[in-house]
Amino acid sequence: MNQSSLSPTLQASSRPAVAYINHQHLRHNYALLKQQSGSAHIMAIVKANAYGHGMQAVALTLADAGCQHFGVTDAREGLALRQSLSSHQHTAEITLLSGLFDIDDAKCAASAALTPLISAPHHIDWLQAADFHGAVWIKINSGMNRIGASDPAQLITLCKQADISICGLLSHLACADQPDHPMNQQQMQTFTQICDQTAADLPRSMLNSAGIICMPEHAMQIVRPGIALYGIEPIPSMPLGLKPVMTLSGSIMQLRDITVGEAVSYGASFLASHSMSIATISLGYADGVPRGLSNKGSVYIHGTRCPIIGAVCMDYSMVDVSCFAKAQDSIRVGEQVEFWGEHIAANEVAAQLHSISYTLFTAIGNRVQRIEVK
Numbered sequence: 001m002n003q004s005s006l007s008p009t010l011q012a013s014s015r016p017a018v019a020y021i022n023h024q025h026l027r028h029n030y031a032l033l034k035q036q037s038g039s040a041h042i043m044a045i046v047k048a049n050a051y052g053h054g055m056q057a058v059a060l061t062l063a064d065a066g067c068q069h070f071g072v073t074d075a076r077e078g079l080a081l082r083q084s085l086s087s088h089q090h091t092a093e094i095t096l097l098s099g100l101f102d103i104d105d106a107k108c109a110a111s112a113a114l115t116p117l118i119s120a121p122h123h124i125d126w127l128q129a130a131d132f133h134g135a136v137w138i139k140i141n142s143g144m145n146r147i148g149a150s151d152p153a154q155l156i157t158l159c160k161q162a163d164i165s166i167c168g169l170l171s172h173l174a175c176a177d178q179p180d181h182p183m184n185q186q187q188m189q190t191f192t193q194i195c196d197q198t199a200a201d202l203p204r205s206m207l208n209s210a211g212i213i214c215m216p217e218h219a220m221q222i223v224r225p226g227i228a229l230y231g232i233e234p235i236p237s238m239p240l241g242l243k244p245v246m247t248l249s250g251s252i253m254q255l256r257d258i259t260v261g262e263a264v265s266y267g268a269s270f271l272a273s274h275s276m277s278i279a280t281i282s283l284g285y286a287d288g289v290p291r292g293l294s295n296k297g298s299v300y301i302h303g304t305r306c307p308i309i310g311a312v313c314m315d316y317s318m319v320d321v322s323c324f325a326k327a328q329d330s331i332r333v334g335e336q337v338e339f340w341g342e343h344i345a346a347n348e349v350a351a352q353l354h355s356i357s358y359t360l361f362t363a364i365g366n367r368v369q370r371i372e373v374k
């Protein structure tokens with residue numbers, strides 16, 4: 001084989017495995033959340049690659065829509081976001097929601113003007129060692145018992161001594177998607193008490209997407225929506241009118257007819273009880289289609305829902321297309337297939353798996369191409 005026969009000619013994979021990202025819907029959702037939050041600022045949560053939607057493109061659209069605050073996981077995500085915003089002349093506050101993991105993170109925060117969230121004195125030691133004189137958020141544990149300080153007074157004093165400014169105090173609700181859960185009021189009380197006692201003058205932030213919808217009176221100075229930006233109603237019984245941003249799509253690779261008793265896919269867990277038409281789709285669990293949808297979920301083809309049959313494979317899923325009278329005539333190889341998005345709500349798919357839409361979005365495989373619909 002000579003060198004020229006090895007040179008790649010494909011610019012990108014032609015395999016149909018696509019997440020369409022609808023930026024008009026993203027803008028629509030941002031506008032609705034802004035309206036719902038009154039005078040509070042919005043910190044758009046774009047961690048974990050914007051919940052699988054593609055952090056850079058999502059953040060640029062939101063920055064163009066006026067968003068000035070972003071939440072990412074750590075210094076690595078923060079640096080990537082700073083670089084992409086700067087190259088478009090956007091200067092926004094970028095908060096590292098998981099804070100700092102070592103001195104190198106603190107150095108990165110100093111050089112890229114990132115805003116770490118801190119919850120313990122050793123975070124301030126790292127910031128001092130990195131000669132950081134920017135701003136931090138202080139995370140309060142109001143009852144979720146994940147990360148956060150119980151008494152921020154010592155942290156506030158240490159920040160003053162180290163010439164580090166404080167954006168405000170921040171905490172997180174554990175049960176906001178259950179509006180009647182007693183934890184919501186308990187956490188709100190604890191947070192308010194801690195803030196009033198230690199730093200009454202500092203800005204405060206408590207609400208995630210569900211909180212913005214069920215307790216908008218507690219919007220405080222800044223709210224932090226994540227999942228709602230991406231079009232998922234955090235409390236289905238209190239819909240805001242959000243529109244889905246991601247549509248996960250594959251296409252039909254093969255059509256075939258099978259007869260009674262024939263098996264489909266690994267483990268032969270599906271046996272045809274009658275003659276049927278089936279299609280093989282170009283998406284599998286390595287793309288983010290949960291294997292739990294084997295013999296369970298459905299996909300949307302050409303105006304119709306078609307059940308997934310047999311085990312979802314790494315690169316393929318098989319579906320029953322018998323509903324199309326003569327499958328081979330009415331639908332064709334190459335036909336687009338939606339797993340979730342415009343026609344099948346990601347929330348619905350997640351519920352079938354006793355899970356949440358967040359897990360579907362963040363499991364999108366890195367061989368799935370994101371196509372921005374502007």
Ligand SMILES: Cc1ncc(COP(=O)(O)O)c(C=O)c1O
Pocket residue numbers: 045097172207208209210224225226227228
């Ligand atoms: C600290 C913090 N704020 C806000 C959010 C956004 O939450 P949601 O996506 O439920 O709006 C998260 C998400 O996990 C978070 O960890």
